[in-house]
Each structure stands twice: as C-alpha cells, then as structure tokens.
Amino acid sequence: MSRLQVVSGKGGTGKTTVAAALALALATEGKRTLLVEVEGRQGIAQLFETEALRYEERKIAVSAAGGEVFALAIDAERALLDYLQMFYKLGSAGRALKKIGAIDFATTIAPGVRDVLLTGKACEAVRRRDKQGRYVYDHVVMDAPPTGRVTRFLNVNDEVAGLARIGPIHHQAQSVMRVLKSADTAVHLVTLLEEMPVQETADGVAELRAAGLPVGKVIVNMVRPHVLDEDAVREVSEGGRAAVAEALGSAGVPEAAELVGPLLEQAAEHAERVGLERSQRRLLTGLGLDSHELPMLGDGVELAGLYQLASELRKQGAGE
Incomplete structure (x- = not known):
C-alpha cells in the first residue's frame, strides 16, 4: 500500500473532496493520516468545517474507523525558510530575507524550485520517523494541482535540472523524486462520467506514465x-x-x-x-487501472457526507 497518495483531477470533479474522504478512509484504527494542501485554496478547512489551515500539522478529525486525520497547508515561503535553515543554518538571516522580499522573489522567479519545496515537505512527512523508528504518519494524502499540471508539478527533478545541476537544491530534488517514483507513491485521478473529464483523465494517465510516475487508481466521483x-x-x-x-x-x-x-x-x-x-x-x-466509484450526494458534501464517502471508499477496499 503506497504511503503517499496523490490526488489530482480536472477542475470541478471534486478532487479536494475525494482527497479528504480518502484521508478519512485510510485513517483506520490506530493509524494516522496527514492531509496536505499545496494550492492555498483552504478547501480542506471548509470541508472539515474548521479554521483555516496553517503551515503546521494539526489534528482536524477522528475517522469513523478509529484513526486520526491531521492536516497541513504547505506555504512555499515558509518551506523555503525551513530549507534555508536546514541546509545553510541561516536562522534570523532567512527571516530578514523574507522581510525584504527575497523569499517571494525566489519562489516566483523559479517555479521549479517552488514545486521542489512543496513536494519536498510532503515527502519529508512520508519519510519521518519517531524516536522508536516508527513512521509518524501511516499515510500522507496530497490534494495536488489539477490533471493538466500535476505531471509537471510532480516531475520536479526535470524542472530544476536547468536551474541547479549541483548543490543542495539538486540533491533535494533527487531525494524528492526517489519518493515520488517509488512504490511509496500512487497518483490517483478523479473524474466524472462525462466526455471532457474522462478525456483529461486519459491524457493525464498517459503523461504520468511517460514521466515514469506511478499511476494509482481512477476514482469516479458523483455517480448518479x-x-x-x-x-x-x-x-x-x-x-x-x-x-x-x-x-x-x-x-x-x-x-x-x-x-x-x-x-x-x-x-x-x-x-x-x-x-x-x-x-x-x-x-x-x-x-487498465483499478477504480473506485463514489455516489452523488443529493444534499451536497458537508461533513457528514464526507464521512459517508470515506465509508464507501473503505467498502471498496481503499487502504487495503
């Protein structure tokens, strides 16, 4: 079972809802799931009816199956400050760079570096262990960019190759790609039973396969x-x-x-x-992919509906 579950899909297919439901489904008894947001839309906070997510991991739900769901909104600027502290021990100097706008400039002028920072934080959570050597999180679920951008977003090694062929950024990108292209990762695509979402899903699968990224399952949402x-x-x-x-x-x-x-x-x-x-x-x-199907909820997706979708995913074997 892949420990990093990346969820993408065409806009309007409900990928954020599916990512949240999957996090709940994976949080079975005694397990901990981290739900990661990388686009800054605060969709996860709205679904769980909680305050806006910050750049800190906090528990937002207990699943019906007895596990815990934590959430994190990854901010590129904060991730870069962590990175500068980790590799260069800048500390207060890094914060000074933020004040003068250098951090924002770096993440804007080099989008490949920005994606390394966003994916790198998620991959760090996948690899993190406690003092007893156990994984801190059993699963990390990423609410990723839409299908049209997800391959480029995940294929960060190619994105930064022209920017940094050596040094810490290069090594960080390689470290991220070792996780993203391993059996620890699965990229799921959310779709509807409509022509445009299905075509975009097929295109997305082809792009992911061409990039050597591990394709997971197709999740058909809002089935009537x-x-x-x-x-x-x-x-x-x-x-x-x-x-x-x-x-x-x-x-x-x-x-x-x-x-x-x-x-x-x-x-x-x-x-x-x-x-x-x-x-x-x-x-x-x-x-040629396995699939899950989720029903359309007549009253829309509120918190109770989210738990219902998580239950449907567990019935269909999600997490096994």
Missing part, C-alpha cells in the same frame, strides 16, 4: 443512480401513451394523461445520459 436504461424507455414508448396513462391512473396519480408526455421526455433524457455514462465507463476501463 440508474433508474431507467434505453431498453426500458423503448419498452414503455412502444406500449403507447394510453397504457402509461392507464398505469398512472391505477396508481392514483391525478391528471395522469397530462403527465405522460413530460414523463416520457424525462425518461428519454435519463436513458440518453445512462448510455453516455456507459460509453465513458468503457473508456476508463480501457486505461
């Missing part, structure tokens, strides 16, 4: 229940409007005849959507 398929609609339509009206009348529905037309139209639209979702599911199956 199938009430009718094409065959059922055809059977009803061929039975005639009169037969449908009679059935509605027998069930005690008032003004049944006037409802037949709109009812059949809605049924046909539903059947068309079912057919589209089946075709998209076949495309996802063709990627």
Whole structure:
C-alpha cells in the first residue's frame, strides 16, 4: 500500500473532496493520516468545517474507523525558510530575507524550485520517523494541482535540472523524486462520467506514465443512480401513451394523461445520459487501472457526507 497518495483531477470533479474522504478512509484504527494542501485554496478547512489551515500539522478529525486525520497547508515561503535553515543554518538571516522580499522573489522567479519545496515537505512527512523508528504518519494524502499540471508539478527533478545541476537544491530534488517514483507513491485521478473529464483523465494517465510516475487508481466521483436504461424507455414508448396513462391512473396519480408526455421526455433524457455514462465507463476501463466509484450526494458534501464517502471508499477496499 503506497504511503503517499496523490490526488489530482480536472477542475470541478471534486478532487479536494475525494482527497479528504480518502484521508478519512485510510485513517483506520490506530493509524494516522496527514492531509496536505499545496494550492492555498483552504478547501480542506471548509470541508472539515474548521479554521483555516496553517503551515503546521494539526489534528482536524477522528475517522469513523478509529484513526486520526491531521492536516497541513504547505506555504512555499515558509518551506523555503525551513530549507534555508536546514541546509545553510541561516536562522534570523532567512527571516530578514523574507522581510525584504527575497523569499517571494525566489519562489516566483523559479517555479521549479517552488514545486521542489512543496513536494519536498510532503515527502519529508512520508519519510519521518519517531524516536522508536516508527513512521509518524501511516499515510500522507496530497490534494495536488489539477490533471493538466500535476505531471509537471510532480516531475520536479526535470524542472530544476536547468536551474541547479549541483548543490543542495539538486540533491533535494533527487531525494524528492526517489519518493515520488517509488512504490511509496500512487497518483490517483478523479473524474466524472462525462466526455471532457474522462478525456483529461486519459491524457493525464498517459503523461504520468511517460514521466515514469506511478499511476494509482481512477476514482469516479458523483455517480448518479440508474433508474431507467434505453431498453426500458423503448419498452414503455412502444406500449403507447394510453397504457402509461392507464398505469398512472391505477396508481392514483391525478391528471395522469397530462403527465405522460413530460414523463416520457424525462425518461428519454435519463436513458440518453445512462448510455453516455456507459460509453465513458468503457473508456476508463480501457486505461487498465483499478477504480473506485463514489455516489452523488443529493444534499451536497458537508461533513457528514464526507464521512459517508470515506465509508464507501473503505467498502471498496481503499487502504487495503
């Protein structure tokens, strides 16, 4: 079981929600999960109905399975200050650099270095051990950038190769890549059963594989229940409007005849959507990856819904 679980997906597919649910699902009895945010959107804090995340690890939830979930918002400037202290022992000098804007300049002018700092902090949490030699966190879940940017974000070694061919930054990038390209890591892609998200997922899988990054699972989010398929609609339509009206009348529905037309139209639209979702599911199956499916929650994703999604992931074997 990979210890670093990276979650990406096209915007609007609910990747932050899935990352949060996965962190809860992995936090089984006696285990600790760290949920990491790298984009500064504070989506995790909103989902868990807690105060804004900071550059410090703190417990935000206890899972229904008895584990603990901690969270961290990685800030590139703070990560660079930690880095300067770790390798150069700058201390107060590093803080002075921040005051004059040098830290912000460094992370802006060299985005590859920024990504090394963000991914490096997550990888450090993966490797960290306590005094007894045990891992501090059993799993680290990263809410990563969207599919279109995730390969470049994770492939930091190539990004900094032209900036630093030797020295601490180069060695840090290599250290990060040893984690990201190992069995300790899995990159999961969140999608919907719609054409654009599925196509972007397929493209993302191809890019990750080409970069030698370990692709995990496809997580299909917001799956709607199938009430009718094409065959059922055809059977009803061929039975005639009169037969449908009679059935509605027998069930005690008032003004049944006037409802037949709109009812059949809605049924046909539903059947068309079912057919589209089946075709998209076949495309996802063709990627050769294991998958999870999460239902659409009618009331939106509040804290209770998040626990429900985590339960669904555990039922489907997440964490095994």
